[in-house]
Structures are given as C-alpha cells and as structure tokens.
Amino acid sequence: MGALWKIAARNVLRHKRRTVITGVVMSVGIGLFIMMDSVLVGMDRITLDNMIDYTESVAKVRTPEYVSNQLGTPLDYGVPDPEAAMRAIMAADRRITAVAPRARFVANVSNYEDSLPVVATAVDPELDARVFKLPEAVVSGSWLSAAEPGDVVIGSGLAEELGVEVGDYLVVSASTVYENVNADEYRVGGVVFTPMPYINDSGLFMAYGDADELLGTDGFASELVVAAARAPSLDATLADADGIAARAGAALPGLRVDSITELAKDYLAMRAMKSKFSYMIILVVLLIAAVGIVNTILMSVYARIREIGVLRAYGMSPKDIRRLFTLEGLLVGAVGSLGGVLLGALMDWYFVEVGMSIGAVIGSIDMGGLPLTGTLYGEWNPATMVVGFAFGLVVAFVAARIPAKRAARLEVTDALRFV
Amino acid sequence: MNVLELKDLTKIYSKGDNEVRALDGVSMDVEPGEFLAVVGPSGSGKTTLLNIIGCLDKPSSGRVVYEGADLGAATQQQLSDYRKDRISFIFQSYNLIPVLTVVENVELPLVIEKRRDKAAVRAKALEMLAAVGLEGKADRFPRELSGGQEQRVAIARALVKDPSVVLADEPTANLDSRTAEEIVDLMKSINASRGATFVFSTHDKLVMQHARRVVTIRDGRLVADERR
Numbered sequence: 001m002g003a004l005w006k007i008a009a010r011n012v013l014r015h016k017r018r019t020v021i022t023g024v025v026m027s028v029g030i031g032l033f034i035m036m037d038s039v040l041v042g043m044d045r046i047t048l049d050n051m052i053d054y055t056e057s058v059a060k061v062r063t064p065e066y067v068s069n070q071l072g073t074p075l076d077y078g079v080p081d082p083e084a085a086m087r088a089i090m091a092a093d094r095r096i097t098a099v100a101p102r103a104r105f106v107a108n109v110s111n112y113e114d115s116l117p118v119v120a121t122a123v124d125p126e127l128d129a130r131v132f133k134l135p136e137a138v139v140s141g142s143w144l145s146a147a148e149p150g151d152v153v154i155g156s157g158l159a160e161e162l163g164v165e166v167g168d169y170l171v172v173s174a175s176t177v178y179e180n181v182n183a184d185e186y187r188v189g190g191v192v193f194t195p196m197p198y199i200n201d202s203g204l205f206m207a208y209g210d211a212d213e214l215l216g217t218d219g220f221a222s223e224l225v226v227a228a229a230r231a232p233s234l235d236a237t238l239a240d241a242d243g244i245a246a247r248a249g250a251a252l253p254g255l256r257v258d259s260i261t262e263l264a265k266d267y268l269a270m271r272a273m274k275s276k277f278s279y280m281i282i283l284v285v286l287l288i289a290a291v292g293i294v295n296t297i298l299m300s301v302y303a304r305i306r307e308i309g310v311l312r313a314y315g316m317s318p319k320d321i322r323r324l325f326t327l328e329g330l331l332v333g334a335v336g337s338l339g340g341v342l343l344g345a346l347m348d349w350y351f352v353e354v355g356m357s358i359g360a361v362i363g364s365i366d367m368g369g370l371p372l373t374g375t376l377y378g379e380w381n382p383a384t385m386v387v388g389f390a391f392g393l394v395v396a397f398v399a400a401r402i403p404a405k406r407a408a409r410l411e412v413t414d415a416l417r418f419v
Numbered sequence: 420m421n422v423l424e425l426k427d428l429t430k431i432y433s434k435g436d437n438e439v440r441a442l443d444g445v446s447m448d449v450e451p452g453e454f455l456a457v458v459g460p461s462g463s464g465k466t467t468l469l470n471i472i473g474c475l476d477k478p479s480s481g482r483v484v485y486e487g488a489d490l491g492a493a494t495q496q497q498l499s500d501y502r503k504d505r506i507s508f509i510f511q512s513y514n515l516i517p518v519l520t521v522v523e524n525v526e527l528p529l530v531i532e533k534r535r536d537k538a539a540v541r542a543k544a545l546e547m548l549a550a551v552g553l554e555g556k557a558d559r560f561p562r563e564l565s566g567g568q569e570q571r572v573a574i575a576r577a578l579v580k581d582p583s584v585v586l587a588d589e590p591t592a593n594l595d596s597r598t599a600e601e602i603v604d605l606m607k608s609i610n611a612s613r614g615a616t617f618v619f620s621t622h623d624k625l626v627m628q629h630a631r632r633v634v635t636i637r638d639g640r641l642v643a644d645e646r647r
Contacts, residue, residue: 003530010518310514313475315503316531317496412475416510 004320008327011300012335018299022292023336026396029285030340030388035347036278038378042351044271045234045379048264050195052237053133056263057225058096059245061085064256066222073106073119075177075220082221085252092251093244095228098130101221103211107174109154109204111162118158120174120204122211122220131227134192134205141166141190144207151189152210157201159191166191172204176216184214233379286395289336293399297329301407308407309415318408325404326397333396337389344385351378420487422583422616423449423472428481430467430639441467442478443639449584449618454610456630457620464639465620466588472618473506473586474498486583503532507577509587509619513569515561521572522548522557528580547575550612551605567598574605578615587619591626603629 012019052058062070066077079085079101086099103122108115125144129135134153135143144153152170154162164170166188173183186206193200212218228244231237238261245259261268301308308321355375430442441464449455457465470476471483474490477498482491490501507528515524525544534540548554551571561569570590577585587606591599603626610617619626627633635643 003527006523007516007518014518306512306514307516310508310510310516311527311531312499313473313502313508314528314531315499317499320531413470416475416514 004324004327008324008331011304012328012331015296015300018296019332019335022289022296022332023339025292026286026289026333026336026392027339027343029289030337030392031343031347032285033278033281034341034344034381034384034388035351035378036281037275037381037384038344038348038351039356039376040271040274040278041234041381042355042376042378045237046376047267048234048237048260049230051264051267052260054137054194054196054199055132056260057131058228058241059226059248059257059259060263061089061224061226061248061252061255061257062222063254067256067258070222073104073222075103075105075175075215075217075222078103078220078222079224079255082219082224085224085255088251089224089226089248093228093247095240095244096226096248097229098127098227100124100127100131100225100227101208101219101223102128102225103208103215103217103220103222105174105211105215105222107172107204109158109162110171110173111164111168112171114162116158116161116202118154118202118204119198120172120206120211122208122215122217123205124208128225131225134194137192137194138190139193141188143190144205146207146209148189149207149209150185150187151207152186153190153192153205154188155200155203156191156193157197158203159188161201164188172206172214174214176214177220178216182214182216184210186210286391289392290395290399293329293332293396294402296332297325297400297403298406300328301325301403305410305415308410309412309417312410312412312415321410322401322404322408325407326400329396329400329404330393333393333400336396337392340392341385341389344388348378348380351376352380420451421448421484422451422453422486423618424482424484425472426482426484428468428471428478428483430464430471430476431479440639442471445481445636445639445641447634447641447644449616451583451616452610452614453616453618453632454607454630455616455618455632455634456627457618457634457636458622458627459636461622463636465636467639468636469586469588469618469620472584473508474502503528504580505583507580507582507585509570509573509577509585509590511589511592513561513566513573513593515569515572515576517561519560520557521553521559521561521564524561524572525575525579527576532580543579544575547579548572550578550609551575565598566594567601570594570598570602571605574602574609578609578613581613582615584616584618587617589620589622591621591623596625599623600625 061079063077063079082101089099090096101124105120107118107120109118125146139156144151168188169185170188171183171185173181176182228240231240241259242261245257249257355377358376425445425447428442428445432439432441457468459465471478482489522544525547526540529540548557551574553568553571591602594602606617607629609615621627631647633645634641
C-alpha cells in the first residue's frame with residue numbers, strides 16, 4: 001500500500017489545478033453546511049431562550065385539568081396552595097433559581113373608543129421579574145409594582161393600536177369567577193417591546209391584587225413558572241429543563257410539570273425539519289463535488305492509460321489499480337473535506353464571536369420567537385464538523401470508485417497501445 | 420532446458436465479419452541467455468508475438484511453455500502472477516511513471532512483488548542504475564532526463580527483478596541512431612554479463628546487426644530463423 005499511497009499522493013499534487021478546483025467545491029459545500037448548522041442552532045438557541053425568558057419559562061407547573069381546558073383560559077383548575085407548591089419546587093432542584101405564579105385570562109381592553117381582545121396575565125411583579133425578562137423589555141414607563149395598584153403594562157403594538165401612551169387610561173373588562181363581566185379603569189404604567197410578537201400585539205400584564213379585584217379570584221394561579229441557571233448550549237438547556245421538570249414533578253404529586261421541551265414541541269419539530277433542509281443543501285453541493293471528483297479521476301485515468309498498462313504488465317493486480325485510483329479520489333476528498341471543516345470552523349468562529357445583525361437577515365418578518373433586532377450568534381457543533389468531514393470522504397470514495405473500476409478493467413495490451 | 424518454447428501459435432482477431440490471422444502457426448524455442456531480434460514489416464505480427472510471449476495476451480491456439488511450465492491453460496490471474504515473477508518489459512516510449520523518481524521507477528517491479536525489505540530493494544535498484552550508468556540520477560524525475568537516459572532507466576527497471584526473459588518492443592524506435600546503438604550495446608553487455616534472455620522486436624537494421632539470432636515474421640508466419 002505504501003507505493004500506492006506514494007503514487008496516488010504525487011499524482012494528486014501533480015495535477016494541482018484539478019485538485020484545487022475539486023477541493024474548493026467540496027470545501028465550500030462542507031463549509032457552508034457547518035456554518036448553516038451553526039447559525040440554525042444559534043437561531044434555535046435564541047428562539048428557545050426567548051420562549052424561556054418571555055413566555056414559557058424553563059418549566060410550567062399546572063393541574064392536568066387546567067392543561068386539558070387551557071384554550072378557554074378558565075379561572076378554575078388552578079394550582080392548589082401555590083405558596084406551598086412554590087416552596088416544594090424551589091427545594092426540588094438546585095438548578096432552579098426562581099418560581100412565580102401567573103394567572104392567564106382573556107380580557108377586552110378599550111381606549112373609550114375602540115375595544116380589542118387581549119391575553120392578560122396576572123403576575124406577582126417581583127417574583128415574575130425573577131423568572132422573565134419583561135422588566136428589561138419596558139421601553140417606556142416602568143414595570144409593575146405591587147406598591148402601585150391600578151397600573152397595567154401593555155405590549156408596544158397594542159399601545160400603538162389603541163393610540164395610548166404611558167399615563168393614559170384604559171378600561172379592561174373580563175369574565176369573573178361569578179360568571180359575570182366586570183370592568184375597571186387602569187393607568188398604562190409601562191409599555192414593553194419583546195422578541196415575542198404576540199406579547200407586543202396583545203399582551204397585557206397586571207399585578208395580582210388588581211387581577212383578584214377584577215376577576216373575583218383569591219390568588220388564583222393557572223400556572224407556576226420556573227427559572228433556572230442558563231446552560232452553555234441548546235442541548236444542555238433542554239436536558240436541564242427535562243431534569244428539572246422530572247424532579248419538580250416528583251415533588252408535586254397530582255400536578256403536571258412540563259419542561260420547555262414539551263412546551264416548545266411544535267417549534268422543536270419544525271427545527272428537525274430545518275436541519276433536514278440543511279442536509280439537503282449539503283447533499284446537492286456534495287453531489288456537484290462528486291461529479292467533479294468523478295471527472296478529476298476519469299481525466300487522471302485517461303491521461304495515464306499507458307501508465308496503467310505498464311503497472312499491469314509488471315504484474316500489478318486490477319485490485320491494486322482500483323485501489324490506486326480510489327486512493328487518489330479519497331485524497332482529493334480528504335483535502336476538500338479538511339478545507340471544508342477549516343472553512344466551516346472559520347465561519348463558525350465569526351458567527352460565534354461576532355454574530356450577525358438579525359435585522360439585516362430577516363428584516364421585520366415575524367419569525368415566532370426570534371428577536372427583531374440585535375445580534376444572532378452561532379453555536380460550535382463539533383459533531384457537525386465530524387459529519388461533514390466523514391460525508392465528504394464517503395462522497396469522494398463513491399465518486400472515485402466509478403473511474404477506478406474502469407481503470408482496473410482496462411486490457412493490458414489495449415492500455416499499452418493507447419496513444 | 421529451453422527458457423521458452425512456442426508450439427504452433429495462432430492468434431486470430433475478429434473484426435466484424437472478418438478474421439485477421441495475426442499469427443499463423445509460429446513455433447520456436449528460446450534458450451537461456453539468447454539475444455534475439457524479431458523482425459518484420461509493420462503488421463507482420465511482431466507485437467502480437469511479443470504480447471503472447473509476455474503473457475499479456477493469450478493465443479487462439481498453440482502452446483506457450485516457460486521453463487517447462489505450459490501456460491496454455493493459465494487464467495489471467497496466473498498469467499499476471501507469472502509476468503510479475505519472471506518477465507520484464509522495455510517499451511518503445513520508455514513508459515516510466517512520471518511522479519516517481521528514477522530510483523523509485525527502478526524499484527517499482529520489486530514493490531509490485533510486495534518485497535518488504537526496503538533497504539534491500541533500494542540497494543538492488545541503485546545497483547541496476549549503476550549497471551546502466553545512471554548512478555548519479557537516482558533522485559531525478561523522468562522529465563529531467565533525455566530519451567536515451569529514460570530508456571536506460573527502463574532497462575534498469577526491467578532487470579531489477581532478475582527476470583527469465585526481458586521483452587523489448589521496438590526499444591530504440593524513439594531514439595536517434597547514436598543513442599540507439601548505445602542502448603543496444605548496453606542491452607548486449609547486460610545480456611552477456613548477467614545472462615538475461617532478451618527478445619526484442621525492431622525495424623532498425625543497425626540494431627538487427629547486434630542480435631545473435633534474428634527471427635523474421637511476415638503475415639503472421641515465421642519465415643526465417645537465422646543464428647549468428
């Protein structure tokens with residue numbers, strides 16, 4: 001094999017232009033695949049982070065009955081004794097950093113002229129701020145305070161739609177536990193602009209005291225939301241969330257604890273489709289590269305038919321001739337794949353360290369959880385690099401076998417006569 | 420014992436409905452250490468005869484006996500193995516491997532034989548290069564040599580494995596007359612010093628003069644066998 005390696009390697013180096021062109025095509029294909037995977041994982045990460053930070057949290061604790069009826073946002077089936085449940089959750093797992101109660105209800109909000117339906121949420125302003133980043137998303141006014149009853153915080157799109165600003169008053173009406181409709185007047189204390197479009201367009205937050213008065217409830221918690229320390233990667237985030245949900249679930253018999261994996265299952269299913277799409281792209285690019293390799297090796301075979309004749313005349317077996325040309329293809333493939341991994345790593349480095357402006361990439365399109373502004377960062381994924389490299393080698397091997405078999409089948413006398 | 424015996428060799432090529440009789444009942448014996456020229460006009464069957472002697476092709480009928488072993492029933496693989504062990508070739512266009520150095524080209528037949536002792540292989544190749552007067556060119560590539568030097572390397576490559584028979588198809592056809600004579604002189608001196616059997620085809624009268632036996636082929640038939 002040593003001599004075969006030597007001849008193969010020197011032939012690859014001898015036809016530098018051919019090798020470089022084929023290698024570059026492979027490198028670009030594999031590099032793009034690695035970069036795309038990094039960016040997609042980065043997008044997933046930021047999307048999941050935003051779901052965790054603004055709407056879902058790491059895990060939600062609810063009663064099974066509430067989950068079954070959640071589309072109607074009932075004021076029944078709340079978490080019994082929320083205070084005790086919150087203490088149990090905090091004790092269940094050291095990774096948990098905060099727990100907060102929430103009550104979701106459907107309401108109508110009016111500026112005295114027009115009325116719009118909203119998804120309202122009753123929150124404990126202090127505890128909620130430990131779980132979600134809503135206070136950081138306030139663009140005018142301030143976040144809720146238990147000390148200032150009568151204030152609501154609304155989404156920026158809703159404020160615009162209603163034509164209200166901080167300090168203006170709104171009328172909020174909703175069904176109560178007594179199955180009648182109650183309404184009251186609230187001051188707009190703050191406006192939030194979040195990465196979650198539905199909060200911006202129809203989100204309304206009020207403190208628990210105000211919600212209890214409006215709805216006739218007494219600390220009703222439709223859900224308990226859980227915060228945890230940030231994990232270093234997307235996969236670690238999902239694994240942590242599942243672990244926390246399992247432990248909290250064990251500590252809360254009769255209650256249902258759903259981790260972000262369950263809460264974001266629709267998104268995660270879409271993510272699997274996206275990764276299939278990225279594999280399709282690499283397949284197309286590598287097929288182009290495969291044609292290049294077939295061509296490179298075929299040219300090599302045709303240019304060296306007499307050489308093949310000499311090797312066969314001196315007793316080299318067809319198997320070794322096949323190996324020789326397969327090795328040449330593999331070497332070109334290895335160069336291309338290695339270049340692809342290096343290129344991919346370089347692009348990964350850029351996206352991980354520098355990132356790219358989201359506005360420049362997606363404009364103002366609603367990407368369901370992707371922020372509309374800011375920077376999107378990629379994530380390192382060594383497994384993708386290994387897959388890219390291995391796939392490049394496999395493509396090169398398969399592509400080289402076609403001309404290599406042809407070379408091995410040549411008749412010695414024909415090969416020696418070839419001009 | 421004869422190194423080679425050819426018995427009533429026939430080779431027929433089919434071209435569409437036509438049959439071309441490239442060899443027609445050729446019989447001859449070759450003794451060890453002979454320096455034999457096969458001559459004849461173009462298309463007379465010289466190359467076909469050399470291909471069959473070289474186990475590169477099989478006759479349509481007749482027998483090829485090498486050192487007592489009848490290769491008539493041999494498979495392609497057995498012919499390939501026989502070639503590897505016992506036969507060497509010198510080609511008109513030298514056919515050195517361009518990506519290998521001179522010494523690596525000479526080593527090639529031993530490498531194909533899968534000889535493991537690298538130092539011994541290198542020593543043998545250098546010995547052969549010295550025998551053809553190219554000891555100073557071991558690390559050059561073929562493109563850096565003249566035609567005559569390339570053919571010397573090809574001769575060294577052919578002799579490195581101590582073959583029973585060295586076959587040369589028009590070995591001087593691409594060389595000028597002075598270099599051609601040098602190459603034939605070299606082949607002759609190696610034939611004398613090492614006892615290697617040479618069978619070569621040629622058109623060149625000058626080269627024919629050096630042969631100790633001249634076999635003439637015409638229309639696939641052996642028409643003359645002259646020993647000098």
